[in-house]
Amino acid sequence: MSSQVALLLGLFVFAMLLPFIPGIRELRRPRDTLSLPVDNGYIRNPRHFARALRNRLAPQVATAKGEGEIPLRRHERITICDLLVVPPGATAPDLLVVRHDLDAAAGASIREAWVQGDAYMGAGVRMRGLACDRSLRLGPKCTVDRWVDSEHDTHVEPGCDLGMSATAGGVLRISPGCTFRRLWGQPIRTVGGRLSDSEPEPRRTIENDVVWARDRLSVPPGALVDAGIIAYGRLVIGPGAVVRGTVKAYGELVIHNAARIEGDVIGRSSVRLGKGSRVDGNVFTERDVYVGADVSVGREGAFKTVFAARHVTLGPHVSIYGWVVAELGGRVEAI
Amino acid sequence: MDLALKVWVCVVISVMMVYALRHWLISIRRLVGSQRPYYQDLLDSDLPSVSVVIPMHNEEAVADQILNALLDSAYPKHLLEIVPIDDHSDDHTAEILRRYEAEHSQVKPLFRNDRVRGKPAALNEALTAATNEIVLVFDADYRPGPDAVRALVMAFQDPEVGAVMGRVVPSNAGATLLTRLLDLERSGGYQVDQQARYTLDLVPQFGGTAGGFRRSVALSLGGFGPRVSADDTDLTVRLYLNGWKVAYANGVECYEEVPETWDARFHQLRRWSRGHNQVLLRHGASLLRSRYLRPIQRLDGMLMLVVYLVPPLLLSALAAELVLFLQGDLLLLPTVILAFFLVTYSEFGNFAPFLQVGIAGVLDGMAERVLFLPFFFFAYLFNQLAVTCGLADAVLDIVWRRDPIWRKTPRFRR
Numbered sequence: 001m002s003s004q005v006a007l008l009l010g011l012f013v014f015a016m017l018l019p020f021i022p023g024i025r026e027l028r029r030p031r032d033t034l035s036l037p038v039d040n041g042y043i044r045n046p047r048h049f050a051r052a053l054r055n056r057l058a059p060q061v062a063t064a065k066g067e068g069e070i071p072l073r074r075h076e077r078i079t080i081c082d083l084l085v086v087p088p089g090a091t092a093p094d095l096l097v098v099r100h101d102l103d104a105a106a107g108a109s110i111r112e113a114w115v116q117g118d119a120y121m122g123a124g125v126r127m128r129g130l131a132c133d134r135s136l137r138l139g140p141k142c143t144v145d146r147w148v149d150s151e152h153d154t155h156v157e158p159g160c161d162l163g164m165s166a167t168a169g170g171v172l173r174i175s176p177g178c179t180f181r182r183l184w185g186q187p188i189r190t191v192g193g194r195l196s197d198s199e200p201e202p203r204r205t206i207e208n209d210v211v212w213a214r215d216r217l218s219v220p221p222g223a224l225v226d227a228g229i230i231a232y233g234r235l236v237i238g239p240g241a242v243v244r245g246t247v248k249a250y251g252e253l254v255i256h257n258a259a260r261i262e263g264d265v266i267g268r269s270s271v272r273l274g275k276g277s278r279v280d281g282n283v284f285t286e287r288d289v290y291v292g293a294d295v296s297v298g299r300e301g302a303f304k305t306v307f308a309a310r311h312v313t314l315g316p317h318v319s320i321y322g323w324v325v326a327e328l329g330g331r332v333e334a335i
Numbered sequence: 336m337d338l339a340l341k342v343w344v345c346v347v348i349s350v351m352m353v354y355a356l357r358h359w360l361i362s363i364r365r366l367v368g369s370q371r372p373y374y375q376d377l378l379d380s381d382l383p384s385v386s387v388v389i390p391m392h393n394e395e396a397v398a399d400q401i402l403n404a405l406l407d408s409a410y411p412k413h414l415l416e417i418v419p420i421d422d423h424s425d426d427h428t429a430e431i432l433r434r435y436e437a438e439h440s441q442v443k444p445l446f447r448n449d450r451v452r453g454k455p456a457a458l459n460e461a462l463t464a465a466t467n468e469i470v471l472v473f474d475a476d477y478r479p480g481p482d483a484v485r486a487l488v489m490a491f492q493d494p495e496v497g498a499v500m501g502r503v504v505p506s507n508a509g510a511t512l513l514t515r516l517l518d519l520e521r522s523g524g525y526q527v528d529q530q531a532r533y534t535l536d537l538v539p540q541f542g543g544t545a546g547g548f549r550r551s552v553a554l555s556l557g558g559f560g561p562r563v564s565a566d567d568t569d570l571t572v573r574l575y576l577n578g579w580k581v582a583y584a585n586g587v588e589c590y591e592e593v594p595e596t597w598d599a600r601f602h603q604l605r606r607w608s609r610g611h612n613q614v615l616l617r618h619g620a621s622l623l624r625s626r627y628l629r630p631i632q633r634l635d636g637m638l639m640l641v642v643y644l645v646p647p648l649l650l651s652a653l654a655a656e657l658v659l660f661l662q663g664d665l666l667l668l669p670t671v672i673l674a675f676f677l678v679t680y681s682e683f684g685n686f687a688p689f690l691q692v693g694i695a696g697v698l699d700g701m702a703e704r705v706l707f708l709p710f711f712f713f714a715y716l717f718n719q720l721a722v723t724c725g726l727a728d729a730v731l732d733i734v735w736r737r738d739p740i741w742r743k744t745p746r747f748r749r
Contacts, residue, residue: 019708019709020709020710022706023706023707023708023709023710025706026703026704026706026707027512027707030509030703031702031703032701032702032703032704033508033509033515034508034509035504035505035506035507035508035509035518035590036504036505036508036518036522036588036699036701038480038504038588038589038590039480040404040478040480040481040590041480041481042480042481042482043409043481043482044375044376044378044482044485044486046378228494230494230495245494246492246493246494248493248494248495264492266492266493266494281379281381281492282377282379282492284374284377284492284493286371286372302380302381303378303379303380304378304379304380305376305377305378305379307372307376307377309369309371309372322378322379322380323376323378325376327372
């Protein structure tokens with residue numbers, strides 16, 4: 001064998017082995033052997049952020065007496081006080097625990113705070129995270145960088161940006177022009193608007209287990225459908241119609257004024273809930289949801305979800321018992 | 336004869352091309368654009384009652400863990416029924432189940448000692464014993480998180496969903512070279528392949544564990560075929576043939592144990608291949624004619640079923656090439672084309688191909704473990720052999736009209 005052939009053969013073997021060398025090194029000196037992380041303690045909780053902050057601060061606060069500062073890791077410190085008034089335009093310290101009420105004047109800035117009384121945020125206040133054990137009021141055009149939560153009611157005035165999550169153990173009242181990603185309230189109510197007109201009485205009855213439609217389907221106004229509906233195209237539920245089951249559509253799903261769905265609403269495309277309509281179950285869509293004026297989702301004493309993989313738009317005087325998720329953002333329609 | 340061999344080689348090359356194209360499209364779609372949402376974000380106070388079935392055969396090493404994991408579930412206790420099935424165990428599994436039955440009213444074990452052994456038969460018995468419409472199935476070595484039951488159950492809010500499948504993650508990823516490769520393979524298979532198929536509205540597969548189905552639907556379809564080694568694939572296909580859908584929950588992750596020895600892996604693959612090919616023979620023609628599926632879904636369904644037929648096909652094409660070569664009848668051009676597609680297939684072929692695994696590595700934030708990608712070449716050769724043996728089993732099952740004997744994958748937990 002000539003030296004040239006031997007050289008070529010050697011190069012060929014080297015080229016073949018080259019891709020395996022990093023793997024052989026990893027095999028000999030393992031650096032990445034752990035299983036992919038699975039959070040086996042995770043339970044979906046819309047108020048997770050506030051709970052996590054309270055759990056994090058509670059042990060520190062329990063041992064602290066009076067007012068003062070507690071150093072934490074990474075140059076953080078907790079400032080504990082009984083009452084706090086943040087002056088206009090001022091910035092509150094790192095982490096706040098307020099044993100009673102917090103009052104932030106217009107243009108103030110707060111990082112993260114646990115308020116054990118009521119909290120009032122003036123116009124244009126900016127906050128990163130706020131957990132409030134009683135009631136919370138956000139003035140006009142406040143900005144939430146991450147989340148706000150209250151154990152009781154929360155009132156949000158017009159033009160606020162509610163960040164990643166705004167949650168309330170009681171009523172979450174939101175004014176027009178607000179934007180959000182995730183909302184939780186019992187219920188979530190949008191402010192303004194008029195009450196719906198009286199519902200027309202159902203007239204015709206369609207009975208089956210499930211009504212299937214190959215293409216588009218329209219349920220006549222006032223009809224009573226004693227079944228679920230699956231439509232492979234556009235689905236229109238006429239004004240005043242009642243469907244006693246779940247409705248699903250691959251095309252646009254339009255529920256007209258004062259119609260009622262007693263099951264869930266599932267849309268592979270956009271969903272539009274007309275004025276005064278009512279959904280007893282969940283609303284889930286892979287695109288956008290428009291919730292018209294006076295619409296009600298869920299019922300008192302229970303919780304349901306309105307989920308949109310894209311946007312949610314809420315009209316005035318909407319009541320949603322439970323959770324709203326708008327993956328790409330949501331807003332309350334300006335009147 | 337020569338012409339027949341050449342035609343055969345071209346057919347196999349065409350199949351390889353289809354798979355290569357499929358893997359490319361699926362991988363790119365997973366990486367680019369929004370993904371179809373799953374139902375886990377639905378929070379609902381009106382949850383249905385659910386039965387969780389756990390087939391067990393000599394599972395004393397893991398029985399406590401899965402039962403404790405389910406008892407710690409956040410799902411409302413009064414809506415949760417746990418049905419572990421002791422299937423002919425000769426270790427202490429039965430004693431463990433009796434202890435849990437005495438201590439927890441939710442645990443209602445089944446003891447099978449005098450009937451046909453195997454997961455399909457056990458599941459059939461559980462179907463009649465379970466009292467709830469929604470049935471979830473976990474293998475005994477799985478460790479579902481506290482939110483897993485709720486997240487899986489939410490898929491059934493959709494009236495078209497007949498079954499749901501979560502994602503499985505190897506718990507013993509770092510044990511051996513094999514487990515490290517299987518860890519990569521699972522990532523590619525679930526994070527990329529299953530998710531993209533769900534997003535593209537193709538035919539994601541129910542894997543028989545870490546998932547569930549509607550009891551009434553499974554019963555109406557005849558339950559689980561005791562003569563089929565891949566009861567999960569069989570149910571998947573029958574669901575699609577009857578107009579139902581399978582949902583995939585990528586965010587519902589659950590640890591499982593993967594084989595640590597090549598022998599155990601060989602028998603596992605051989606069983607899967609046997610079962611898949613049985614299902615292909617039973618339902619392949621019906622799948623192609625299904626009125627409930629769009630053409631692209633039929634194609635995807637067939638590619639799912641044919642996947643365990645491809646390695647023997649490839650071996651046969653290589654043999655044909657060899658014959659043609661020895662006869663001096665192999666033209667240069669077809670050889671180059673064949674070489675190109677063989678390389679393509681080696682790179683993007685079956686069993687969580689390179690591209691899918693690489694993209695899964697990016698999405699899962701893997702660091703050093705992706706360095707094992709080139710080793711898939713050897714795993715691929717190994718798979719060829721196991722899958723071909725599985726095909727032979729499936730054919731012999733038909734020829735000899737024999738029933739498959741259930742061979743459980745051994746546990747390695749220490």
